[in-house]
Amino acid sequence: MKKIAILGSTGSIGTQTLSVIEEHADDFEVTALACGNNIRLLEEQMRKFRPKLVAVWSKEAAASLRVRTADLGIPVETGMDGLLAVATYEESEILVTAIVGMLGIRPTIAAIKAKKTIALANKETLVTAGHLIIPLAAEYGVSILPVDSEHSAIFQSLQGNEENPISKILLTASGGPFRGRKKQDLLHIQVEDALKHPNWSMGHKVTIDSSTLVNKGLEVMEAKWLFGVELEQIEVVVHPQSVIHSAVEYEDGAVIAQLGTPDMRLPIQYALYYPKRKHLSGKRLDLFALCDLTFERPDTDTFRGLSLAYDAARRGGNIPTVFNAANEKAVAMFLDRKIAYPEITEMIEAAMEEVSYIAHPDLEQILETEQATYEYIGGRW
Numbered sequence: 001m002k003k004i005a006i007l008g009s010t011g012s013i014g015t016q017t018l019s020v021i022e023e024h025a026d027d028f029e030v031t032a033l034a035c036g037n038n039i040r041l042l043e044e045q046m047r048k049f050r051p052k053l054v055a056v057w058s059k060e061a062a063a064s065l066r067v068r069t070a071d072l073g074i075p076v077e078t079g080m081d082g083l084l085a086v087a088t089y090e091e092s093e094i095l096v097t098a099i100v101g102m103l104g105i106r107p108t109i110a111a112i113k114a115k116k117t118i119a120l121a122n123k124e125t126l127v128t129a130g131h132l133i134i135p136l137a138a139e140y141g142v143s144i145l146p147v148d149s150e151h152s153a154i155f156q157s158l159q160g161n162e163e164n165p166i167s168k169i170l171l172t173a174s175g176g177p178f179r180g181r182k183k184q185d186l187l188h189i190q191v192e193d194a195l196k197h198p199n200w201s202m203g204h205k206v207t208i209d210s211s212t213l214v215n216k217g218l219e220v221m222e223a224k225w226l227f228g229v230e231l232e233q234i235e236v237v238v239h240p241q242s243v244i245h246s247a248v249e250y251e252d253g254a255v256i257a258q259l260g261t262p263d264m265r266l267p268i269q270y271a272l273y274y275p276k277r278k279h280l281s282g283k284r285l286d287l288f289a290l291c292d293l294t295f296e297r298p299d300t301d302t303f304r305g306l307s308l309a310y311d312a313a314r315r316g317g318n319i320p321t322v323f324n325a326a327n328e329k330a331v332a333m334f335l336d337r338k339i340a341y342p343e344i345t346e347m348i349e350a351a352m353e354e355v356s357y358i359a360h361p362d363l364e365q366i367l368e369t370e371q372a373t374y375e376y377i378g379g380r381w
Helices: 012-023 039-049 059-068 079-087 102-113 123-140 149-158 204-212 214-227 265-273 304-315 319-335 343-354 363-380
Strands: 002-007 028-034 053-056 076-078 094-097 117-120 144-146 166-173 234-238 244-250 255-259
Touching: 002 012, 002 079, 012 028, 012 039, 012 094, 012 265, 028 039, 028 079, 039 053, 039 059, 053 059, 053 079, 059 076, 076 079, 079 102, 094 102, 094 265, 102 117, 102 123, 102 319, 102 363, 117 123, 117 265, 123 144, 123 214, 123 319, 123 363, 144 149, 144 265, 149 166, 149 214, 149 244, 149 255, 149 265, 166 214, 204 214, 204 319, 204 343, 214 234, 214 304, 214 319, 214 343, 304 319, 304 343, 319 343, 319 363, 343 363
Parallel strands: 002 028, 002 094, 028 053, 053 076, 094 117, 117 144, 166 234
Antiparallel strands: 166 244, 244 255
């Protein structure tokens, strides 16, 4: 029986992870859970899965949760200390990092040092600190198993070919809800429009990021670190049907891809059971029902989030952190209806030009860069 801890248990990936665990209850035990402040859902999870430790972000939410779950006798921790406690919980074997944002960096580092297998669903960890995380995982002999559908597809396509050099990674993208539109069409986009993803069910931030192609830019940077390839070896392919989840081209020209229905439970389950596979309920891919599969080059003129991500990755240092932090702030402001949709990428570009460059940032400098980016945007917008 594998023992699982989850950071971000009440979010989209966290709840789907628990769905997989529930379906295979004899194979897994939930040892520790952490979330933001959604104590209503966390209480339900506590009563169903009976973890031995939970954590929420605020002291107020923790106090309320302790009262609501006093009969369970489960300790409730708070803040970063709580996240670290869940990440390093002694009995856990696998840590699912489904928390959103750079908040996941410290717990991931702590979990690696505690020799936990990392099921990674937190892009920001590698985008901003890949130069620290990947060597650290190698030092401690820790596996980082990708949970994002695209990176899982690449990982699956590499199995049995570890000794064969990669010629190219083909990173697929649905194109989001505004595929085919031009710059002028984006001027009056509302929050409700951007949250209507055509294929995937995701949290609000990731859905907005998908619509701007910023999410794909983050995935490009993440793939660079996960698979040890050069930036020029990663090609984004817009594939609206979301059937091919990504592919790997080898030096002999062979392309190996992973196909399936758009269901995040598959990559989650693959990470939890790796290297084995097990039955998963749900719809199966019916090749006979597919009318066609289409592929397009991304429109980086209209959706500048992707081109800005490539620029951030080329510049390196702390610029990917600036890119990520500016996007986090911009998306939050858009969701609060404080800025217009096109301003998301405008804010990212401005921050990348104005925040001071650091060539080889350590962890503290990465976190300081995040704060400096927030302060820059707060002062200008």
